[in-house]
Amino acid sequence: MSDITLDTAAAKVPKAAPRTPPASQIGLPAWLRANLFSSWINTAVTLVVAYFLVRWAIGFVEWGIVNAVWSVPDNQTQACRDLRGIGACWAVITEKHRFILFGTYPYEEHWRPALCVLLFVGLYIVSAMRRFWRKELALVWIGVLTLIGVLMWGGVAGLTYVPQERWGGLVITLILATFGLAFAFPLAIVVALGRRSSLPAIKALCVLYVELIRGVPLISLLFMASVMFPLFLPEGMNIDKLLRAQLAIILFAGAYLAEVVRGGLQSLSKGQYEAADALGLSYWQKTGFIILPQALRMVIPPLVNTFIGFFKDTSLVLIIGIFDLLTAGKTAIIEPAWQGFGIEVYLTVGAIYFVFCFAMSKYSQGLEAELNRHRAR
């Protein structure tokens, strides 16, 4: 048809046999030359940076592994103190890791929060796999989150009751982050759609919500949830402190995520809306099949950015006395025998945060590539 082909032209041109690029242009040597040693300045920079990197790495290995103390008997930390600055005292982690992970949860019941952490991780992994993206996944979430609640509280099925005040450590961080984002994300989508609604009341309500929540720091919201909110409740009625903090985080994250989602909605061309309208799709069909799938794909990077931010921001609950991972780590070294081993504890806590955040980041990169395949030519 009208597709232009160059067959006739190509026939007249002698065909050159395809060759591989010259050997000097491919492989490791070429890469090194192009990226690290392309000029004398680059070569100098490369060498200086490499020198400091190697020195720092050697120092870290000596401190962290070679000279480190891995355990001490009966809180006798003298061996560690003798090595201050020369070797790490990982004994503090060996000794306190259960406290850092599980806080003041009763010692003999630690298997319960441990199981909860595994359940959370399992839930993340299952949810990350696209072949499980079906309606049933929502039921799995409800089931697992309920099970986690039962395990943590106990009081049923032969489990002893553990009041919320005794929960702590990693499991608190995961609870706050998971419940927080699981509720904040749908809330954010509704608010973002509401902000673009043609109904003035709905639009005003959504704008008010976003601007009010965004206008105050998370810390003040947590304070309000912890101190002011109970004042408004009727006498004798009390809502769990963790739940109040959780609500504050959901509201806060919801406002931020709503703006991210709205950014995605703005980026779609008017033609997409019109094409869906012209085909007779209803508002919800248009939103569900055409608008949101495209808008959300577009905003995966800022969404994950916000997710990661809120995962770490859950540590702010320490100001209202909830023992999350960071607070538990900090509390673990209050005991006189272990005072002064902050570096080791914070490195460990930091590593745990990093694992979760890095996993999120890596996963989102893969997801982005996969979901945006249609943009590849």
Next chain:
Amino acid sequence: MSETLEHVASRARTDAPPAILLDKVNKWFGALHVLRDVSLNVALGERVVICGPSGSGKSTTIRCINRLETHQEGRIVVNGIELSDDVKALDDIRREVGMVFQSFNLFPHLTILENCTLAPIWVRRMPKKQAEELAMEYLARVRIPEQAKKYPGQLSGGQQQRVAIARALCMKPKIMLFDEPTSALDPEMIKEVLDTMVSLAEDGMTMICVTHEMGFARTVADRVVFMDRGEIVEMGTPTQVFENPQTERLQLFLSQILRGH
């Protein structure tokens, strides 16, 4: 060929009720008066081409027919249903009116096949398998069945526009609206889209087409409408309008079009 078309169309005009009726339609964008007393009757099976300089209100006119734009005065009746704020009536109209846009507006995240089956499945409540068969039938008709599994971004402009036509046809509309369907295409792709539209016209589809393709208008149109500054200036058979323009505005427009080609 145009002779027989003329014949079929004139017969259709007398027997059938009007598919589209515009009666003194007025529209403003803010203070700008973009449609001025536009009145137009389109019979079932009739093919109307609207032409005119840019900003003359051609696109706005056809976008009012399926209410992508709302008119502020006058009546629009499509397929016997009056356009109003009644949502139900609007749904009924959009179901019967297919539209093809200048910029294709395919859904980039869905495959060609999914683009075509989405509305039949969800609006017409057609079983998926049946919808897919129907889609393949229409994709074959616009001569690109082999692209069904691809995404719109992998197709050329001409192919995308043909998919857009197939997508609209999958809803089995009674009326098709074309809003400058070839204006965004490279010259070598215009013909493939026009061919598809001609074949559609030969099947007796009621069509309103905003276009500058005068060749297409001559072969296919029963009637050519010339608009300028928001009003219908002249209207008649292609021969009347192109060979014997009555007004200065149309003469000027035609001379510019001819110079451009």
